[in-house]
Amino acid sequence: MPFIRYAPRLLGLTLLTMAVLVSGCGFTPRGQNLGLPFKSITVEGNQGTAAEVLQILRNTPSLTISARKVDAAVVLTILSQQVDRTVVAFSGAGRPREIQLRMRVAYRINDGFGVELSGAQEITQFRDLSINEAEFLAIGSAEAFMVEDMQRDIAQQLVRRLRAIRPPG
Numbered sequence: 001m002p003f004i005r006y007a008p009r010l011l012g013l014t015l016l017t018m019a020v021l022v023s024g025c026g027f028t029p030r031g032q033n034l035g036l037p038f039k040s041i042t043v044e045g046n047q048g049t050a051a052e053v054l055q056i057l058r059n060t061p062s063l064t065i066s067a068r069k070v071d072a073a074v075v076l077t078i079l080s081q082q083v084d085r086t087v088v089a090f091s092g093a094g095r096p097r098e099i100q101l102r103m104r105v106a107y108r109i110n111d112g113f114g115v116e117l118s119g120a121q122e123i124t125q126f127r128d129l130s131i132n133e134a135e136f137l138a139i140g141s142a143e144a145f146m147v148e149d150m151q152r153d154i155a156q157q158l159v160r161r162l163r164a165i166r167p168p169g
Helices: 002-024 048-058 133-163
Strands: 040-044 074-090 096-110 116-130
Touching: 040 048, 048 074, 048 133, 074 116, 074 133, 096 133, 116 133
Parallel strands: 040 074
Antiparallel strands: 074 096, 096 116
């Protein structure tokens, strides 16, 4: 029974150790300030990457997401999103053995009045997908997962690029 006497102290010490470990690994809770140099933004585009960017920005407490351009300090416009699928290697039987997925997202950043802050630019992501003939039916879901992963990566890159924007005024 001596263990029960020290249980609250042991629990407190364990929680303190976990807090120190988690804070040192780079973990940050949702709703963190992303360090954006503006207070409002409009994201235009109906592609999946635009939705991913909005998802990231919605968790920023000091940022307003505006529906109208004139109400926003910054306007991020997703001009296009294109996914290409290329067969890179074939098996001895002539079936695809490896596929390369490539996603290109073109974007532009303006202020609310149309002044260009960053001209039209493009971000490209690549993923290689090996195909096992025994698991051929699962290739569609693996491909969809990789496309979603590329969208998330590109959205995070766009948020990092938004941090570097310095809107006038």
